[in-house]
Amino acid sequence: MSHDIIDHLAEITAGSRLDTIRRARPDARENAQQSFLALLEPADPGELPLGDRYAVAAYVALLHDAQGAPTRSSAFYLELLDDAAAPGVTASVRRAADAGRASGPYGGYREPALQREAVAGPVARVDRSVLGERLAAALEHAHLLVLHPRDARPEALRALTAAGWGPDALVSLSQLVAFLSFQLRLVHGLRVLAATAADTTADATTASATELEEARA
Amino acid sequence: MTTITDYPALRRPDAFTQRSLGWVPWAPPVPEAELTAAQRDSLVEPDRATNPYFRLLARDPEALRARTLTDLDIFHNDDGGTPRWERELAAAAASRVNGCVFCASVHARAASRLSGRGDDVQRLLDEGVGARVDERWDAIADAAAALTATPAAFGAEHVERLRAAGLDDVGLLDQISGAAFFNWANRLMLSLGEPEVV
Numbered sequence: 001m002s003h004d005i006i007d008h009l010a011e012i013t014a015g016s017r018l019d020t021i022r023r024a025r026p027d028a029r030e031n032a033q034q035s036f037l038a039l040l041e042p043a044d045p046g047e048l049p050l051g052d053r054y055a056v057a058a059y060v061a062l063l064h065d066a067q068g069a070p071t072r073s074s075a076f077y078l079e080l081l082d083d084a085a086a087p088g089v090t091a092s093v094r095r096a097a098d099a100g101r102a103s104g105p106y107g108g109y110r111e112p113a114l115q116r117e118a119v120a121g122p123v124a125r126v127d128r129s130v131l132g133e134r135l136a137a138a139l140e141h142a143h144l145l146v147l148h149p150r151d152a153r154p155e156a157l158r159a160l161t162a163a164g165w166g167p168d169a170l171v172s173l174s175q176l177v178a179f180l181s182f183q184l185r186l187v188h189g190l191r192v193l194a195a196t197a198a199d200t201t202a203d204a205t206t207a208s209a210t211e212l213e214e215a216r217a
Numbered sequence: 218m219t220t221i222t223d224y225p226a227l228r229r230p231d232a233f234t235q236r237s238l239g240w241v242p243w244a245p246p247v248p249e250a251e252l253t254a255a256q257r258d259s260l261v262e263p264d265r266a267t268n269p270y271f272r273l274l275a276r277d278p279e280a281l282r283a284r285t286l287t288d289l290d291i292f293h294n295d296d297g298g299t300p301r302w303e304r305e306l307a308a309a310a311a312s313r314v315n316g317c318v319f320c321a322s323v324h325a326r327a328a329s330r331l332s333g334r335g336d337d338v339q340r341l342l343d344e345g346v347g348a349r350v351d352e353r354w355d356a357i358a359d360a361a362a363a364l365t366a367t368p369a370a371f372g373a374e375h376v377e378r379l380r381a382a383g384l385d386d387v388g389l390l391d392q393i394s395g396a397a398f399f400n401w402a403n404r405l406m407l408s409l410g411e412p413e414v415v
Binding site for chain 2: 017021022024025026027028030031032034035037038039042063064065066069102103104105107109110111112113114117141144145146147149150152154156157158161162165166167168170171172174175177178179181182183184185186188189190192193195196198
């Protein structure tokens with residue numbers, strides 16, 4: 001996939017105001033795309049098959065949606081999943097996300113002075129019948145990371161290893177969920193930025209920068 | 218089966234702090250002597266080979282390399298946009314909301330060092346992101362917190378307030394990217410190991 005995925009999800013077109021803004025941080029732009037490719041379209045998926053990556057991604061994107069307000073991002077990851085998945089998987093992922101949706105971040109604290117800030121919230125239990133033990137355990141871990149990451153303990157990793165997750169795949173799964181938590185927020189922020197009035201001083205800034213470059217040349 | 222490590226006798230921090238903390242991994246890092254060429258390359262900075270966090274993430278080298286290069290451009294590219302300390306403030310605020318004591322310590326310390334405003338940064342750690350400092354600071358902290366919520370609560374009102382406080386378009390991208398990135402970093406540091414008082 002050569003198209004920039006964040007531009008696609010945020011509906012940023014070449015030469016637009018938002019395109020110009022993003023290109024002020026070219027390495028961040030390029031490596032957000034490389035992160036997507038490494039985690040969602042890897043040349044060697046290792047112990048984490050593409051279909052399972054799409055299932056986790058669709059679940060994570062759906063958990064980020066406000067109730068009753070599906071986003072372009074969740075629709076995109078659902079479509080990736082639906083193209084790759086066995087019958088029933090997409091519906092099961094949707095059901096799991098609907099059952100798990102909550103407002104985050106919540107969770108407890110190990111640190112004694114912070115325990116008064118603890119906020120209670122749900123712990124996911126994902127149905128095994130269609131998704132199987134390994135993928136269901138991954139979605140439960142994704143729920144923890146998306147909504148109440150400060151509740152993470154070694155036991156959460158043991159639940160994954162007991163379900164057959166090796167150390168390399170466990171790291172890739174963690175990166176996938178954590179990366180999407182970044183990507184979906186960046187897309188959200190860029191969409192908000194695109195919908196607000198342009199910076200009225202931007203043209204003057206661009207002009208003076210161009211003049212400066214010409215002066216240096 | 219993969220061995221997951223507990224640290225029953227670990228010296229844990231009591232609260233958010235600007236002190237330098239250690240971090241211990243629950244899942245096994247790649248031993249330093251066993252790093253492949255691709256894994257070493259993915260560390261980007263060679264001295265990270267001594268760091269167990271990066272040696273653990275090196276199990277997926279392509280993802281680690283891209284993550285690190287994203288991080289460096291968001292926080293270190295000083296061609297326009299907001300001053301670096303304000304991006305560190307967004308990182309610290311996101312970490313404070315998510316509850317990542319380790320990340321908050323690193324980025325609160327960086328914000329203090331780059332701004333000379335260690336007391337204000339300490340208030341963010343002690344009182345939370347609701348601590349009121351000045352209009353531009355508050356706008357940055359509130360925007361980072363809103364973007365850290367799930368589902369995201371960041372809206373046009375945050376953009377308009379940041380603009381009124383003097384941020385331009387690239388500055389807005391810096392603050393949005395900085396807060397969003399720490400929603401990536403916090404989740405790794407919180408779920409693969411824990412902080413230690415050193």
